[in-house]
Structures are given as structure tokens and as C-alpha cells.
Amino acid sequence: MPRRTDDIVIEVKGLTNSFGDQVIHQQLDLEVRRGEILGVVGGSGTGKSVLMRSIIGLQTPDEGEITVFGEPTIGRDPTEATNIRKRWGILFQGGALFSTLTVAENVQVPLREFYPDLDQALLDEIASYKVVMTGLDASAGPKFPSELSGGMKKRAGLARALALDPELLFLDEPTAGLDPIGAAAFDELTRGLQRTLGLTVFLITHDLDTLYAICDRVAVIADQKVIAVGTIDELLALDHPWIQEYFNGPRGRAALAGKRDIEGEIKRRPTAASLAATNEADAEQGDDAVATDAVKTDSGTR
Numbered sequence: 202m203p204r205r206t207d208d209i210v211i212e213v214k215g216l217t218n219s220f221g222d223q224v225i226h227q228q229l230d231l232e233v234r235r236g237e238i239l240g241v242v243g244g245s246g247t248g249k250s251v252l253m254r255s256i257i258g259l260q261t262p263d264e265g266e267i268t269v270f271g272e273p274t275i276g277r278d279p280t281e282a283t284n285i286r287k288r289w290g291i292l293f294q295g296g297a298l299f300s301t302l303t304v305a306e307n308v309q310v311p312l313r314e315f316y317p318d319l320d321q322a323l324l325d326e327i328a329s330y331k332v333v334m335t336g337l338d339a340s341a342g343p344k345f346p347s348e349l350s351g352g353m354k355k356r357a358g359l360a361r362a363l364a365l366d367p368e369l370l371f372l373d374e375p376t377a378g379l380d381p382i383g384a385a386a387f388d389e390l391t392r393g394l395q396r397t398l399g400l401t402v403f404l405i406t407h408d409l410d411t412l413y414a415i416c417d418r419v420a421v422i423a424d425q426k427v428i429a430v431g432t433i434d435e436l437l438a439l440d441h442p443w444i445q446e447y448f449n450g451p452r453g454r455a456a457l458a459g460k461r462d463i464e465g466e467i468k469r470r471p472t473a474a475s476l477a478a479t480n481e482a483d484a485e486q487g488d489d490a491v492a493t494d495a496v497k498t499d500s501g502t503r
């Protein structure tokens with residue numbers, strides 16, 4: 202049955218991006234469906250962030266068409282695109298908080314930009330609500346980013362991304378740099394918010410555990426294109442070498458061994474027991490290097 206156009210939140214057609222002689226994307230196509238968490242993976246430098254920047258209008262491509270909520274985003278004057286920009290929130294790599302502003306003031310930045318007439322009392326109220334919504338204690342509001350841990354900074358960045366009650370959330374490597382427990386908690390937060398708020402999420406990640414735990418579909422970027430998009434099971438059925446290496450390599454198998462899918466509950470990251478099972482299977486195959494790698498995943502190497 203044909204998919205209704207309003208089920209597609211982001212549509213990218215024929216996207217070509219280059220920097221000088223370096224071609225990043227060539228005729229790349231992608232659709233993101235309403236209400237899904239779409240994971241975007243690919244080797245380092247394959248252009249995941251450039252794709253995100255193209256979608257949000259920060260990068261002008263050489264060619265191609267991009268629509269978000271049915272409206273084109275390429276080459277739009279920022280004021281003209283205000284109505285679309287209001288409907289999304291972005292968590293850039295590392296949080297990208299303004300270091301001279303407190304957490305609450307950071308959250309208020311988009312509110313001030315899009316709703317300049319809001320009074321301070323309301324700004325404060327909305328900011329404290331968003332801070333708590335991301336699992337931070339209310340006492341984090343008056344703190345500066347330098348006073349926060351890495352995980353707290355990500356949550357503060359997420360609070361800012363949620364400031365305008367977006368329908369669409371862009372997350373660029375949200376769990377990078379977090380320890381496995383912090384990363385699992387962030388996954389859980391993302392999934393919980395996505396379900397509660399009905400968000401569509403475009404999530405760039407290298408984190409296999411995140412893919413298994415919360416992504417509905419995964420898009421793979423290689424050879425300057427999206428070479429495949431589907432559930433992990435669908436991707437595993439393909440025989441592209443990068444896909445096989447990525448999902449069926451030692452870390453992929455460790456992530457798979459640790460996933461747990463209980464109705465209504467988040468899938469979990471690898472447990473010591475599941476990793477031991479993976480290692481045992483590898484040892485049986487005489488693959489010691491693989492076993493060592495799998496353990497590294499659990500000990501924080503991400």
C-alpha cells in the first residue's frame with residue numbers, strides 16, 4: 202500500500218554534497234517516517250553530520266531536494282523557515298551548550314528566539330520543567346555547563362532541544378563519551394520521551410547498543426549514499442560487506458547478545474552474563490581476538 206505523504210516527516214532526494222574535490226554524498230535518498238526512531242550509521246567521515254546539517258538547512262548541497270514536514274529546507278531564508286525550525290529540536294555532538302549561560306538560560310535561548318514576548322517568569326517555569334523532564338535535578342538549572350558531568354551536559358542539551366515542544370528531534374551521537382550505564386540511561390530517556398511526546402527521532406550514532414535498544418529502523422550510509430534502510434534484521438539479511446562487518450562483527454554480536462525485548466520495556470545493553478555467553482561462543486570457534494573485543498564493549502570502549 203502506498204505510504205501517505207504526511208507519514209513522511211523528512212524526505213531527501215538526490216542529495217549531492219562535496220567540499221572541493223571531496224564528494225561526500227552522491228544522489229543520496231532517504232525517508233524518515235513519522236513517529237519512528239531512525240538510526241543513521243556509517244563509517245567515520247561518511248557524511249552523517251553533513252546529512253543532518255543539510256536537512257536542517259545549515260549546509261547548502263550541490264544538488265538535491267529536501268523537505269521536512271512537506272516543506273523544502275534548502276536555500277530557505279532563515280526567517281522564512283521559522284515555522285519549520287520551530288517544529289524541530291537539535292542535540293548537537295557534545296551538547297553544544299553556551300558556556301557562559303546557565304543550564305536554564307541555555308534552555309531559554311530558543312524560547313527567546315522564537316517567542317520574544319514571553320515574560321521572564323514563564324521562561325523560568327518552562328526551563329525548569331524541561332530540565333526536570335530530562336531527568337536532571339531542578340538544582341541543575343542555575344549551574345553552568347562547566348559544573349556538569351558529561352551525561353548531565355547531554356541531558357541539558359536535550360532539555361534545550363525540547364524547549365519548543367518539537368515534533369522532530371535530531372540527535373548527533375548522543376551517547377558518545379558516556380559510560381555504558383550512562384549511555385543506557387540516555388537511551389531509555391530518549392525512548393521514553395519519544396513515546397510520551399510522540400516524537401520522530403533522527404539519531405546519528407556509532408553505538409550498536411543504542412541501535413538495538415531503541416531504533417525502529419536503521420539507515421546505513423556508505424559509498425556516498427544510503428545503501429540500505431530497514432530493521433536490523435532486514436539489514437542483517439543483506440550481504441554488503443560493511444553491514445556484515447558492522448552488525449556481525451564482535452561488537453555487533455555482543456550488542457545482539459545483550460538485547461532484551463520485553464513488552465513495553467526498554468531493551469537492555471549487554472550484561473556480564475550475555476557477554477560471557479558471546480565470549481564462550483567465540484572461544485568455541487577459537488576466536489580469542491573476538492572474545493577480547495566483546496569484553497572491551499562492556500568495559501566502556503565505545
Ligand SMILES: Nc1ncnc2c1ncn2[C@@H]1O[C@H](COP(=O)(O)OP(=O)(O)OP(=O)(O)O)[C@@H](O)[C@H]1O
Pocket residue numbers: 220225243244245246247248249250251252
Ligand atoms: N565544512 C566542511 N568543510 C570541508 N570538509 C568538511 C566540512 N564538513 C565536513 N567535511 C568533511 O566531510 C566529511 C564527512 O563529515 P561528517 O562530519 O559528516 O562525517 P561523519 O560521518 O559524521 O563522521 P564521524 O562519524 O566521524 O562523526 C569528512 O571528511 C569531513 O572532513
